[in-house]
Amino acid sequence: MKLPGVQQTKWTGVAIFVGIVLIFPFVITQSFLLSQATFTGIYVIVALGLGLLMGYAGQISLGQAAFYGVGAYATAVLTTSYGLSPWLGLLFSILIPALLAYVMGYTMARLSGYYLAMATLAFGIIIHGVLVEWRGVTLGASGLYGIPQIQLFGMSLSQGLPYYYFVWTFAIVAIVICLNIVHSHVGRALRSIHDSEIAASAMGVNTGKYKTQIFVLSAILAGVAGWLFAHMSYSISPGSFTLDASIMFLTMVVLGGSSSVWGAVFGTVLITVIRIIVHELGETVPFITSDFEHVVYGLILILVIVFTPRGLFPPIAGWFTRIMKQRFRKNIEQTKAS
Amino acid sequence: MLQVKNVTKTFGGVVANKEVNFSVGKGEIVGLIGPNGAGKSTMFNMISAIFPPTKGEIIFRDLNIEKKSTNEMAPLGISRTFQNLQIFKRMTVVENVMIGRHIRTKTGMLKAALKLPSAKDEERKAYESALECIHFVGLEKVLDQQAGNLALGDLRLLELARALAVNPELLLLDEIAAGLNQKESKDMSKLIQKIREQGITVFVVEHDMDLVMSICDKVIVLDQGEKIAEGTPQEIQGNQQVITAYLGAEEMEEVKQGGGA
Amino acid sequence: MGEFLQFSVTGLTIGSIYAIVALGFVTIYSVTKVINLAQGEFVMLGGMIMFTFLNIGINYWISFLLTLILVMIIGWLVEWTIIRRAKGADPISLIILTIGIAIFIRGVASVVWGKGQVRIPAFSSNQSINIGPASITPQSMWVVFIMLLVVIFLYILIDKTIVGKAFQACSANPPAARLMGISPARMSSFSFTLSAGLGALAGLAVAPILFPAYDMGVMLGIKGFSAAILGGLGSAPGAVAGGLIIGFLESYGAGYISSGLKDAIAFTAILLILLIRPSGILGEKNVGKGGL
Amino acid sequence: MKNEQVILETRDLSVSYGAIQALRHVSMHVEKGEIVALLGANGAGKTTLLQTLSGLITPDDGTIIYRGVEMIGQEAEEVAAKHLIHVPEHRQVFPTLSVLDNLTLGAYHHYRKTGAKAVETEMEKVFSFFPILKERKEQLAGTLSGGQQQMLAIARGVMAKPSLLLLDEPTLGLAPIIAQEVLGLVADLRNEFETTVLLVEQNVVSSLRIADRGYVISHGEIVKSGSASELRNDKEIKEAYLGQSV
Amino acid sequence: MKKGLLVFLLMLAAVVLGACGGDSGTSEETGNEGDSPESAEAEKDAEEYVLGAIYSKTGPNSPLGEPEWNTTEMLVEQINEEGGINGVPLRVVLADDESSQEKAVQEINRLINDENVLAVLGSSGTTESLAMKGVAMQNEVPMISAAAAAQVVEPVEDSKWIFKTPQSDRLAVERIYMYLNDENISKVGLLTDSNAFGTTGLEQLENLSGEYNIEITAKESYNTQDPDMSTQLTNINSSGAEALIVWGTNPGPAIIASNLDSLGFDMPFIGSHGIANQKFIELAGEGAEGVVIPTGKALFPDQIPEGDTQYDVLNTYYEDYVATFDSEPTNFGSYGYDNLMLAVEALKNGATDRASIRDYLENEISNWVGTTGVFNLSSEDHNGLEADSLVVATVKDGEWVLMEDN
DSSP states (O other): OOOSOOOOOOOHHHHHHHHHHHHHHHHHOOHHHHHHHHHHHHHHHHHHHHIIIIIOOOOOSSOHHHHHHHHHHHHHHHHHHHOOOHHHHHHHHHHHHHHHHHHHHHHGGOOOOHHHHHHHHHHHHHHHHHHHOOOHHGGGGOOOOOOOOOOTTTEHHHHHHHHHHHHHHHHHHHHHHHHHHSHHHHHHHHHHHHOOHHHHTTTTTTHHHHHHHHHHHHHHHHHHHHHHHHSSEEEGEEEGSHHHHHHHHHHHHHHHOTHHHHHHHHHHHHHHHHHHHHHHHHSTTTTTHHHHHHHHHHHHHHHHHOOOOOOSHHHHHHHHHHHHHHHHHHHHHHHHHH | OOEEEEEEEETTEEEEEEEEEEEOOOEEEEEESSTTSHHHHHHHHHHHHHHHHSSSEEEEEEEEEEOOOOHHHHHHHEEOOOOOOOOTTSHHHHHHHHHHHHGGOOOHHHHHTOOHHHHHHHHHHHHHHHHHHHHHHHHHHGSHHHHHHHHEEEEEEHHHHHHHOOOOSOOOOOOSSEEEEEEHHHHHHHHHHHHTTTOEEEEOOOSOHHHHHHHOOOEEEETEEEEEEEEEEEEEEHOHOOOHHHHHHHHHHHHHHHHHH | HHHHHHHHHHHHHHHHHHHHHHHHHHHHHHHHHHOOHHHHHHHHHHHHHHHHHHHTTOOOOHHHHHHHHHHHHHHHHHHHTTTGGGTOOHHHHHHHHHHHHHHHHHHHHHHHHSSSSOOOOSSOOOOOEEEEEEEEEEEHHHHHHHHHHHHHHHHHHHHHHHHHHHHHHHHHHHHHHHHHOOOHHHHHHHHHHHHHHHHHHEEEEEEEEOOOOTHHHHHHHHHHHHHHHOOTTTOOOHHHHHHHHHHHHHHIIIIOOSSTHHHHHHHHHHHHHHHHHHTTTOOOOTTTTOOO | OOHHHEEEEEEEEEEEEEEEEEEEEEEEETTTTEEEEEEEOSSSHHHHHHHHHHHHSSEEEEEEEEEEEEOEEEOOHHHHTTTEEEOTTTTOTTTTSHHHHHEEEEHHHHHOOOOHHHHHHHHHHHHOOOOOOOOOOOGGGGSOOOOOOHHHHHHHHHHHHOOOOOOOOETTTOOOHHHHHHHHHHHHHHHHHHEEEEEOSSOOOHHHOOSHHHHHHHEEEEEEEEEEEHHOOOOOHHHHHOOOOO | HHHHHHHHHHHHHHHHHHHHHHHHHTTHHHHOOOOOOOOOOOOOOTTOEEEEEEESSTTTHHHHHHHHHHHHHHHHHHHHTTTTTTBBBEEEEEEEEETOOOHHHHHHHIIISSOOOOEEEEESSHHHHHHHHHHHHHHHHOOOEOOOOGGGGGGGOOOOOEEEEEEHHHHHHHHHHHHHHHHHHOOEEEEEESSSSHHHHHHHHHTTTTTTTTTEEEEEETTTOOOOOOOHHHHHTTTOOOOEEOOTTTTTHHHHHHHHHHTTTTOOOOOOGOSSSSHHHHHHEEEEEEEEEOOOGGGGGGSSTTTTTTTHHHHHHHHHHHHHHHSSHHHHHHHHHHHHHHHHHHTTTTTOSSSHOOOHHHOEEEEHHHHHHHEEOOOOOOSOOOOOEEEEEEEEEEEEEEOOOO
């Protein structure tokens, strides 16, 4: 069904992406890069939700890592202390963050801009505090360990190839879901809120409802990512769910651009690439350490906001499309000429 | 169809509307005019529930709407355009109009996420009726363009198409002709009349007097927040109070000069 | 009773630290509507630069002055090279931009000074003073004193000088201010310079208490930001109130409920206050804006 | 000779906001000591013209010459420092500052050069002219009545020692009697301080009473110009405001 | 690795392609730039032993990780200069986990699968070590951690492949309680950092108190970045504590020491081995005087009695380290030393594959003299140290000194 003039999912694009994800481990055999790619998949899921929240609902969250952490801890606690199956754990990794987000979204509906940023920041700090202090359940700062692996078709999913595919299956489903939402009337309504909230509501769009829904969705995605993270790791600790992590997710989204689903994916992959580059350089150039990585992150955020506030993805995609079109045209001309 | 009863609106201490009364009958084109700062936009915003009046009632088809929220207006059958162009700039023309169909779409986020057949079906229907509205205003040539790239005249038409997509019974047009040239403004008059022929009641706030005087059945004049006149265009143009409101008080000046001499 | 007094003294000390940092936020926000999340980094720079000067053997008070000046120059540079180029961006972008600046400054600091904490001598003696059953160190009193000094200084600057009035004018209505010949761009520079100075002053005051390190700005920045928001953005008295409230909440929370949950308690209280008053305790009202 | 008298001149000034062409080839001039009225219906482009003159808007095309100097490209704050003072629409006093502070800010650029003393004489002049402001000098500007705020806005402009004062709808939203009073003050202002005034007004009759000359602007173009008396009796003006007779 | 990067960049391009693919419809472009992957033949030189080491060289744990890292580098150089292990050169692949679990997991995957190491050393912190534990167990690679917390190697049946060299915080706590018993102090107040180090310390302090008849009168905590702990100290003081036990790393304990000083409470300050460094004294200044801690002997090898079995090992190591890096190795350096030397010991004795290294460590290490202590590893104990590997130290005139009562 083609509807000219309506933003629709380009399924060929999705197919190409899936293809690349599929063949990646055959091209790349290093375990290090494979584990990087696996983590990238997990982060992509969080970034997708945050991207929708920022780009489509026009809201900010400085506490996204809290949902990620709640998702991870929900399943970790239930599977280690209560012997629940990880698959049942997934249910709770979705439900608990969703519930938290619903309450948050509902009560914070009155806040915007800096006040909202503050509120989400506070939320992140509170959750982190609870994870650290609720030692009876979370085992505190030193972390919860002994998290079981996920069983699929009678097989234990361990780190490496199986988990890579497992994570990316979830990531691609998440991408498709986000694309569907964005390219539905819901996504259109959200985009309209971004351009003119007043006109959107005059057309009958219930802006508050959609903002809360997106907030919940972003929390669910973060929760699922947390679930994936927990069952990949033998152990999790509150240290993975701090403000730093929230800011990392934010960086990914801003870098790629929040105005499209692919922007978040792009940003996440790009951050991974930067990490690998810094890592590589660090092995040859002595003064480059992870501290240097932070300098680079900071610089990237500054440069992106100053020069391409909509993120790197839209200009790069635009440039790519142009080049392709030109090539295409040339090809036609050549065939005509011959 | 629409009744405004004793409506007063104050911002802080400033009175924007004071005890305004009027009504709009079904199928009419009614104009609301007045000099700058007379309180027209305030009145308009109250009718479209952007904010509530301080006092008084607004009744649409026997329903008090003064306390409703903005997004409840479209389902009731009231839609509007905006003077300072509230176009969704980063969306295409047809997408803009499809937002007008929003209230007729029932697909929730979950269905949309999974792209169920019913969602697809609804999407196609919304598209088709959006196309109808686009044809009606004559924007079919630019339907897949980014709205942000359109010329002013087309933007006004787009706002109109979007408002029509709601299938309104009452259409509120806020300075739909502002910034248009003579010809565009004439075309707009014709279009508004065509809309009325479809049985839609039209209520306009306008500065373009040529437009108001040529299409309106009834004109209401506000000055300093109060209603000073109501009547046919001819009556209004002849009304001394209206002329004074617009051009200044001749007699007052004489009084003052007399006093000074 | 003795405990209560001691908790209060501690709360006052901590609160005053937060209040000075919050005043830095407010100074910039009230002129430019930018929340500078790198404010904590100015505080850190104050401490670390002071350490460097002392380390190369410069006299204490000369180092103090040089530090202030250097940090102010850095603040000015931040505005001139970065913030100015992002004018008109929405709050979300500005938040991210200043987070970027903070990460950048912190990263550079960790490369320059390493990760370790440093010790900086107190302004005056270390002999603590007893107030009834409670006791307070002279440096804590200095912190409170500097906080008061900053409040008075800001009050005089904003309310009694033409520059302060120009500040307010830019804040209320930048285009109208330009029509008076006031340059909002220059005021923005000035506010960043000033607030970097305030940050540095905070850093200098707290350095003898908490052993500065490259990452001290994170915590102080967050608490200062919270205080500024809690007080209502753009209000200097609000910032002081916000800072003190958080300080007391933390101290009483730690004292009477649980020291482990004191941050969670303080932030929960902040959330609740924000839910009741979405624009803070002394939040800005939309003065003079009639219609839409 | 005539050139020396011309304090401000525009040629072919065109301005657009995105798709909207707000001004089309506007050419006009103001002579020293004149009050020139700029008339036209709402949305005709009067405010845009003033904002362009004061440097708030950069035109697409055309020139602005003020006291012999090309002004395009100068920032609003630089323009203000050259004593070309714009008193904006809706008064725009600083509501949270006192009357006195508002006035002091009006003199911002010479206050910074010459200090508080020099401003005092200016302040006295203004107070003698607007006694009501002296009475209320400690009051917050936001708490003044509309008419008083308008006077404050004008007085604030006067504090800047204007060579040319651009007044944007000073009577907007004022009761008729107050509006008359404000316009009367504008006339007195010219007489007393020899300030040249470019006045944007929708109240045609009143403004033409105090103006020497006028321009009528419609859809961003100057459609008519002439002396005040010529314009007063012009039928087209009425049509420009109230529409062609049906 | 370089090729890997390229492909990652390609993945990036893929995202772009993915999004624009529908427009351009020319997808075959992707294949263009990605030449076939280099068949990563990092030819395994059989004549080389490869170990992996992950330490937190940067991030919050860097005070721990850095001496560990340095020690490892120094020792490898020394070993190879002396002709390697039985003539075979030793190579240790060092990796920095930046004090993060995620990085630790990525690095251990790299070391095990890409670098094919025989054993993994590290990491410095508990949470990182726990995260690595999962991977090491899965891949059946011996791992020797430098983390304090006992749960890294406990329960032993779930920790078949995991060993660790630092005295478990359990031992440190026992050492403190022994000291308190000697001093006839029975009521203590606890003030612990809310981070992993402080939390695990707190657990042991609580668990062991009964055994040593210690009554805990107050439990308070603080965050590493907190500016003032007077409130917690006031509560502890009024709880009737006779001594204060502080479990944390710099700067917290230094702030507590000066708070304690200014509050004028005369409770003795008992710290953890986490502040067994000169930095603490430097920060706390006057307030450090009289602070008592349990510590490994690496803090002051010259104060160890000459008759001590560790005397030679410790002093040689200490002097070499100071000569090479111009700083103190601290106790953490000694963990780095023992981690590596235990693995080397196994290799030396012919255990040259993963399984045999593990078996050797578990079965053959007894009375092995390291810098941290004398190790007796067994299938019941993967740490193998006794409380006597710790001594009690106090600050006198700005120096750590061994307490005689030992």
